[in-house]
Amino acid sequence: MPVPLATIDVRGVCPHDCPDTCGWVVSVDPATGRAVRMRGDRAHPFTDGFLCQKVANYLERVYHPGRLLTPLRRVGRKGEGKFEPIGWGEAVRVIADRFQQISMGSHGPQAILPYSYAGTMGKLQYASLDRRFFHRLGASLLDRTICATAGGVGCDITLGTRAVVDPAAVEQSRYIVNWGSNTKVTNVHLWAVMLRAQKAGAKIVTIDPHRSRTAASSDWWIPVRPGTDAALALGILHVLFRDGLQDQDFIDRFCLGGEELRSRVMNKYPPDVVASITGLPVDTIERLAHELGTTKPAFIRLNYGLQRHGGGAMAVRTVCCIPAVTGDWRHPGGGAMLSTSKLYPFDDAFLTRPDLIPPGTRTINMTQLAEALHGELPGPPVQAFYVYNSNPAAVCPDQSRVLKGLMRDDLFTVVHDQFQTDTADYADIVLPATTQLEHFDIHNSYGHLYVQVNRPAIAPLGEAKPNTEVFRLLAKAMGFEDELFAMTDEELARRAFSAPKGNFAANTFSGITFEHLLTNGPARLNLPENWTPFAEGQFPTPSGKCEFFSPHEQAAGRDPLPHYIPPHEDPQTKPELAAKYPLQLITPPTPSFLNSTFVNVDTLRARAGEPVVEIHPTDAAPRGIANGDRVQVRNDRGRLLAKAVVGETVQPGVVVSFGIWWNKYTEQGVNVNTMTSTKLTDQGGGATFYDNLVEVEKAL
Ligand SMILES: Nc1nc2c(c(=O)[nH]1)N[C@H]1C(S)=C(S)[C@@H](COP(=O)(O)OP(=O)(O)OC[C@H]3O[C@@H](n4cnc5c(=O)[nH]c(N)nc54)[C@H](O)[C@@H]3O)O[C@H]1N2
Ligand SMILES: Nc1nc2c(c(=O)[nH]1)N[C@H]1C(S)=C(S)[C@@H](COP(=O)(O)OP(=O)(O)OC[C@H]3O[C@@H](n4cnc5c(=O)[nH]c(N)nc54)[C@H](O)[C@@H]3O)O[C@H]1N2
Ligand code: SF4
Numbered sequence: 223m224p225v226p227l228a229t230i231d232v233r234g235v236c237p238h239d240c241p242d243t244c245g246w247v248v249s250v251d252p253a254t255g256r257a258v259r260m261r262g263d264r265a266h267p268f269t270d271g272f273l274c275q276k277v278a279n280y281l282e283r284v285y286h287p288g289r290l291l292t293p294l295r296r297v298g299r300k301g302e303g304k305f306e307p308i309g310w311g312e313a314v315r316v317i318a319d320r321f322q323q324i325s326m327g328s329h330g331p332q333a334i335l336p337y338s339y340a341g342t343m344g345k346l347q348y349a350s351l352d353r354r355f356f357h358r359l360g361a362s363l364l365d366r367t368i369c370a371t372a373g374g375v376g377c378d379i380t381l382g383t384r385a386v387v388d389p390a391a392v393e394q395s396r397y398i399v400n401w402g403s404n405t406k407v408t409n410v411h412l413w414a415v416m417l418r419a420q421k422a423g424a425k426i427v428t429i430d431p432h433r434s435r436t437a438a439s440s441d442w443w444i445p446v447r448p449g450t451d452a453a454l455a456l457g458i459l460h461v462l463f464r465d466g467l468q469d470q471d472f473i474d475r476f477c478l479g480g481e482e483l484r485s486r487v488m489n490k491y492p493p494d495v496v497a498s499i500t501g502l503p504v505d506t507i508e509r510l511a512h513e514l515g516t517t518k519p520a521f522i523r524l525n526y527g528l529q530r531h532g533g534g535a536m537a538v539r540t541v542c543c544i545p546a547v548t549g550d551w552r553h554p555g556g557g558a559m560l561s562t563s564k565l566y567p568f569d570d571a572f573l574t575r576p577d578l579i580p581p582g583t584r585t586i587n588m589t590q591l592a593e594a595l596h597g598e599l600p601g602p603p604v605q606a607f608y609v610y611n612s613n614p615a616a617v618c619p620d621q622s623r624v625l626k627g628l629m630r631d632d633l634f635t636v637v638h639d640q641f642q643t644d645t646a647d648y649a650d651i652v653l654p655a656t657t658q659l660e661h662f663d664i665h666n667s668y669g670h671l672y673v674q675v676n677r678p679a680i681a682p683l684g685e686a687k688p689n690t691e692v693f694r695l696l697a698k699a700m701g702f703e704d705e706l707f708a709m710t711d712e713e714l715a716r717r718a719f720s721a722p723k724g725n726f727a728a729n730t731f732s733g734i735t736f737e738h739l740l741t742n743g744p745a746r747l748n749l750p751e752n753w754t755p756f757a758e759g760q761f762p763t764p765s766g767k768c769e770f771f772s773p774h775e776q777a778a779g780r781d782p783l784p785h786y787i788p789p790h791e792d793p794q795t796k797p798e799l800a801a802k803y804p805l806q807l808i809t810p811p812t813p814s815f816l817n818s819t820f821v822n823v824d825t826l827r828a829r830a831g832e833p834v835v836e837i838h839p840t841d842a843a844p845r846g847i848a849n850g851d852r853v854q855v856r857n858d859r860g861r862l863l864a865k866a867v868v869g870e871t872v873q874p875g876v877v878v879s880f881g882i883w884w885n886k887y888t889e890q891g892v893n894v895n896t897m898t899s900t901k902l903t904d905q906g907g908g909a910t911f912y913d914n915l916v917e918v919e920k921a922l
């Protein structure tokens with residue numbers, strides 16, 4: 223469509239679950255009120271005027287013919303996807319009536335389960351009046367573990383906070399390790415910084431069982447066996463200590479348990495032992511340790527791949543020890559980064575009002591949705607399920623049990639989304655949601671240091687409403703106190719932004735005003751250029767030191783020192799299971815999708831092709847599998863039909879199949895999560911999506 227001559231530009235923020243949190247500019251035709259063009263905001267110093275391939279053509283998603291435009295009531299069977307339009311008044315009445323009836327019933331309000339994750343990352347639409355509503359109602363609490371909690375706990379034990387550096391300073395790094403991170407795909411603006419560093423002489427290394435796009439574009443790909451990263455990190459530490467490559471001054475002054483760590487790794491993790499656990503040659507472990515120990519500054523982009531295993535928290539805890547042993551925290555561009563999200567002192571307690579939670583309310587781990595829907599967790603049965611910002615029918619582990627739970631006739635399900643997702647097909651009531659172009663929000667980021675405001679550019683399509691507005695309506699219908707829900711979105715944002723602070727980076731908003739954000743766009747947190755948070759120690763742990771030895775872990779009855787915890791489904795430690803299912807399956811997302819978002823956008827789905835499984839020739843040959851064959855990937859939980867891609871993009875014994883397709887677009891109506899399990903990580907209650915044993919066979 224040609225762009226009209228006089229358009230109005232509105233500055234906004236990409237809300238998707240991605241560390242980049244790009245600034246964007248939407249051009250609106252004032253004559254029609256339609257958005258006609260979108261581009262990256264060139265005034266954003268980090269995201270630099272470019273958007274990723276998923277969002278570059280975002281108007282295709284905003285004006286998609288599949289957008290939900292009115293509330294709907296189910297008229298077909300659950301899962302069938304047959305609905306009829308109803309008005310908002312009726313939809314709200316039906317929901318409020320059912321919530322009231324359940325609250326007064328024998329199981330009380332805890333039989334109501336809210337379910338949300340990161341469809342949008344905006345502070346208001348992610349968590350504000352929704353939380354107030356469910357807290358006031360006394361509904362079950364949801365522990366949002368599906369993505370980041372294992373790594374969060376791992377970092378906290380060693381560092382007292384998330385591993386963090388100024389991402390812009392990575393340009394000064396001379397040794398860059400993508401550790402369980404597909405940076406080129408999942409964090410494109412940091413990848414751009416890495417490439418600039420590489421031009422200036424840095425080496426880029428990627429530790430990943432799969433030759434991801436990042437691995438393929440790196441100087442060195444290290445194909446570690448899935449779930450064994452802690453062992454690799456301990457082997458690196460062994461070589462560093464053995465060869466005197468440690469920064470003893472940093473260890474002595476700023477770390478707790480240097481001697482204990484040294485003796486642990488010297489005794490238990492010599493390179494030959496680590497080689498047999500990780501499947502890597504001794505020479506690889508030695509060389510990696512030497513290069514890490516001798517090239518300054520070295521930077522580790524620690525991401526999610528290594529967390530989604532039985533020992534995920536311990537893996538992150540252990541990798542976090544490395545920059546302290548090498549002293550890399552001293553240098554701009556050195557250290558490790560998991561997430562910058564904790565650097566923003568928004569007043570979450572004001573937004574979400576945890577003081578409203580009735581004492582003793584039970585918490586349900588979102589990863590265990592299958593168990594929750596089948597009444598296998600302590601507490602009352604789940605009688606009502608309210609989903610927003612999430613698509614659990616596609617993204618949750620142990621999918622066939624989740625879908626069976628959603629089929630329950632006695633379960634009342636509400637889904638608020640922009641599209642008729644797989645989950646929405648099981649709803650009793652579907653509510654239409656606005657997109658980021660249609661609502662207001664304020665944003666932190668988990669991959670840079672800027673705070674941003676998203677202004678709405680266009681009016682809501684059809685009768686779509688933002689999350690905040692829906693909870694205002696529901697609260698009114700339930701007779702909840704007006705004052706809890708009366709503030710406008712802009713008022714909520716302004717108040718959450720200007721709150722009293724008290725965390726690790728307490729003053730990072732100082733000097734930034736809400737007016738500045740509204741009129742001038744992104745503002746950098748008040749942190750020095752080339753910020754090096756731990757150059758002089760000052761770790762926010764109980765001891766103030768980097769805790770190799772954790773008194774907290776010791777007090778909790780756990781091993782206070784880093785160690786290797788094998789995956790749940792591990793051929794080395796579970797030989798009986800491996801006899802039946804010998805291949806380790808990892809299930810990362812397809813690059814063209816963002817989790818299950820964008821699967822319904824035709825151009826992106828076309829780019830994604832079809833569900834595939836990558837398999838090594840050594841595993842394919844004895845199974846009679848040739849490149850392009852249709853195969854079944856299966857275990858006791860489920861089976862998936864996919865196209866075999868035979869090649870050396872994985873090691874023997876490892877297969878990779880990508881998510882997170884909408885079930886309704888696949889041949890058998892299931893995606894990779896039909897094979898993943900609800901087993902949790904060692905700590906943090908995290909999901910273990912990359913910890914599965916399977917068999918692959920030619921489909922008949
Ligand atoms: N295009 C795109 N971008 C995204 C997303 C998306 O779906 N699509 N998702 C967003 C979200 S929600 C998140 S949480 C982030 C995730 O960002 P990343 O953590 O970068 O992404 P993943 O693909 O989960 O995992 C990274 C890599 O870890 C590898 N891996 C699997 N198991 C192991 C292991 O045991 N050890 C090691 N070392 N590596 C392993 C996988 O093969 C994968 O290439 O990305 C965000 N950005
Ligand atoms: N096998 C496997 N499974 C995985 C993963 C994996 O790598 N492999 N990754 C896991 C990870 S890291 C994550 S974070 C989770 C992600 O799980 P989810 O957070 O559920 O992510 P999405 O699939 O993107 O679904 C988000 C939904 O929110 C909707 N939405 C967007 N904005 C709004 C809004 O403003 N209001 C409302 N009401 N709805 C909105 C979108 O349309 C979309 O349907 O998946 C996990 N599942
Ligand atoms: S998905 Fe990530 S990289 Fe793409 S536009 Fe949004 S924030 Fe930027």
Ligand SMILES: [Mo]
Nearest residue numbers: 239368369370
């Ligand atoms: Mo995630």
